[in-house]
Amino acid sequence: MKLSYYPGCSLQGTALDYDKSVREVCAALDIDLLEIPDWNCCGASSAHMTNHEIGNRLPMRNLLLNLDHRHDILVPCAACYQRLRAADIALREDPEFWDVEAYSPDFRILHISTFLAEPEIIARIQEKIIRNLDDLPIACYYGCLSLRPPKVTGARNFEMPTTLETIVEALGAAPVRWAHRTECCSGSLTMARPDIARKLVGDINTAARRGGAKAFVTDCPMCQANLESRQLDNNPDDSLPAFFATELIVAAMNGVYPQKQKKLHLVRPDVLADLFTAQEAAGEERP
């Protein structure tokens, strides 16, 4: 299986390890990722929030670059996903308006966890797992941009999504029931108004702990960084590490959680690391 791949800027910077884990999962599943050549930034929230033309034209350039080989595009970042989808809709509606002669490709734009949660992909992931996650109580956190607005994202269940739960359950973790799965963490404001981010992340943290979670799992690089950093600002003792879904898959596939990976977290990810050491000590071979 071949897919075009749009990593986006975060995955080349603050979420470099997310990129590595996506590539590793896909390699294990025999999915060839063909990075869109010379892709540019999708403009993220800042572009569409302040300039309609630039906010559309930046993601459009990437879609037009994909016309050459026309594979479905895999997008790990929630913001990139939303921007590419919005640009795709605008281009299909009126290519001429955007100075494009014709645009009606049959490739799809795929968000990572929606893709990974498809039954046949989940089955293939399960075949590759050598260690399960021992009922680790985990809060699946979706945030905003892979879900909303549903007109753009195509999310089937935008108020009650289940893709992350499906993935972590397949790994043997135990997703908790909790309230704030789709609440905003205000990632787009976090630098200019950290006080707002602290408040929203604080509420998310309280809800997750109330649900009994020992960690978060997410698929959004901005959420991951914002959750970990703003929890630490609030209260280091109560902070929960935030894992990427693909990071957990890689850990379960390899049966280890390397020291190097551990160091990349701002909040100590001991809950996951200890789980693997405990399994080792018990000498168990888990399915």
Added chain:
Amino acid sequence: MNTEPISPESGSKKFLEKLKTMEVDVHSCYQCGRCSAGCPVSEFFDLNVMEVVRLAAYGAEERLLTSKTIWLCAACETCASRCPNDIEIAGLMDVLRELALRKGIRPAEERIAIFHDCFLGSIKHWGRAYEVGMIGAYKLRSRDFMGDMKLGLDMFKKGKLSLKPHSIQGKSEIRQIFSGKGKEYER
């Protein structure tokens, strides 16, 4: 059907025209409050979301463009996803921010506007976001020198902030986009 604006005052006609071309149907709002109820940032707003929509229907441009709300909105799309009348509320916020910038109205939340501008500046220059450059520019312009110093250093130590920008080949296309491609037709 009455298609006249519901405004009790004489609002800006040009502004209402603009909303029409952007397909933001503020006149269908019946003030149910669902948008305001779900907004995660509303406690920090000076106008709540349903007030923004109603004021937009009044054409009360100036009050909107000088508000904090348009800058504090996080573009989370909760309001627009839930509006029973399918009003593009987050899209309305986009229109308001862009209009405020075009008119040179000083943003009521200046640091947020500077952040967006610095982020876009780095894309304009390199084609991809360059975090270190962007943060540096933001710090200088916002004079927010101390904020998140520790976080920045921690991220740097963890190798999450690269000192090298990622530059693309097609920079001339990006420049063209930033130089106002499409705007020739005043849209």
